[in-house]
Amino acid sequence: MDIVYVGVTILFFILCGLSLRLFGKQDGQNGREG
């Protein structure tokens, strides 16, 4: 079971890292709504 828990932990943090890219693309859209 160790490999499962270590694996999902790393996967979780990788997904968090990918979300940075997602939000990072969107925050360039500043000001269009202003």
Next chain:
Amino acid sequence: MDIFGWIQLALFLGILFLVTKPMGLYLFQVLTPEGRTFLSPILGPAERLFYRIAGIEPDKEQDWKGYALSMLLFSMVGMLITYLVLRVQNLLPLNPQNFAANSPHLAFNTAASFTTNTNWQSYGGETTMSYFSQMVGLAWHNFTSAAVGIAIAAALVRGISRATAKTLGNFWVDFTRVTLYLLLPFCLVYALFLVSQGILQNFSAYTAAVGLEGGNQTIAQGPMASQIAIKMLGTNGGGFMNANAAHPFENPNPLSNFVQMISIFLIPTGLTYYLGKMVKNQKHGWSVWSAMAILFLAGTLVCWWAEAHPNHLLAGLGIDASTGSMEGKEVRFGIFNSALFATITTDASCGAVNAMHDSFTPLGGMVPLFNIQLGELVFGGVGAGLYTMIVYIVLSVFIAGLMVGRTPEYLGKKIEAFDVKMAVIYALVGAFSILGFSAWAAATKWGIATLNNSGPHGFSELLYAFSSGTGNNGSAFAGIGSNNPWYNTTLGFAMLIGRFLMIIPALALAGNLAKKKIAAESAGTFPVSGVTFTLLVIGVIVIVGGLTFLPALVMGPVVEHFLMLSGKLF
């Protein structure tokens, strides 16, 4: 609700008010990268040496993505190390009781718990963890997770206070300075005070004793004071002992109890002053403080009132109800100090307990539960409370802007679509995790198999568990049995979601705000200080929290309260 309680409440609020400014000024010195503190002559060389060894360039600032990535990498590595320590603690030193290794699911849950500043404990500390695990695996995270929270709050405040900036600071510098100049020295002094009050600090094997009734008893020992200092100051909450701050070794007397309660709010209250100083609008900082203080008082009074008016069925059993609902409470603390502690520990994301919340009256138990669900922004966890409050302020000024038909602004920054999206994601992530996992638990045998009670009280137990996990609080309705694969795994994920999937939108919001210009105040600018602003923020917090969680609360503590009045217990 006696006079002694009122005096203590006034004393508590008075001290909290008095420490806010000096603490805020000290935080300002610590969180300014080149800032000098009174400890700089001693610790400055250590700080610079650490940067050199770790290859950190303290002058090099990061944008929000770099800041977030550093935080994520640090947290992931720390979590994996703790998992490893717990899995092999039987092979490591400082294990005089020869405790076995943690099971994989318990190690995962505990590692997630301490990495996220939650300190949910599916285990009994004195019967499960070696001294090495307590110190290296757990207390270490108490420092680092607290430092991470304060660093994130500082980054968000910089995002508000800076104009047309791309960076938010350097995560490694903020983390190092908070640990070195704030947490370590404060905890050193604090731990010595706790030792003076009778809290243990040793590496002895447990003591075998024969009780007055002739029974054998094992009395736990260990390095407690050092862990309890950071547990309270860092709003971590994980006890050395299973009974946490209800145990006389962790919290022996009313003075230690009072100081522990103050220490939970010490850094969060200072952060409101830090906010005001950074944005050069101290009235704003005090307005935020006032909103927190009003919500704190409301929660305390409701909980105190509920616990002072116990279950009326007790009278039929010949039990004197005049002292209030004393089940699950320590006689040395009584009703008021138990209610106050429960409110404080859940206003902040601390989670230490000096009474068993599961034994509170339905309405008394609802207060800590609702506090957690509101986001623990009433002073809040170290850092986490302030950045949650700022997210709610962004929502508040957005709503105010909609009401008056003007582009919403916060301290001269236009609040635009991306900012509102991040704030809403922040609010929804918590609600999704709490309600989603609770629904899953309520609908399956895995979720209800280990509840201690049936009916609405059992539902409150599982709702509290996932609220506490997601909210990174860590306290529990003590009846629930969570040391099994399903609860350990789901609660582990709830804690990770409640920490990192909320920090990321908060940092994205910070990065976006930092890029904006600061517009000059005009007649149409919504004021962010004063009574109107304070009441608006309180209103938005309570309405958003109420709309999200009221249906679940009705199925738990509210219906239990009315059933209790009709004579039905669970």
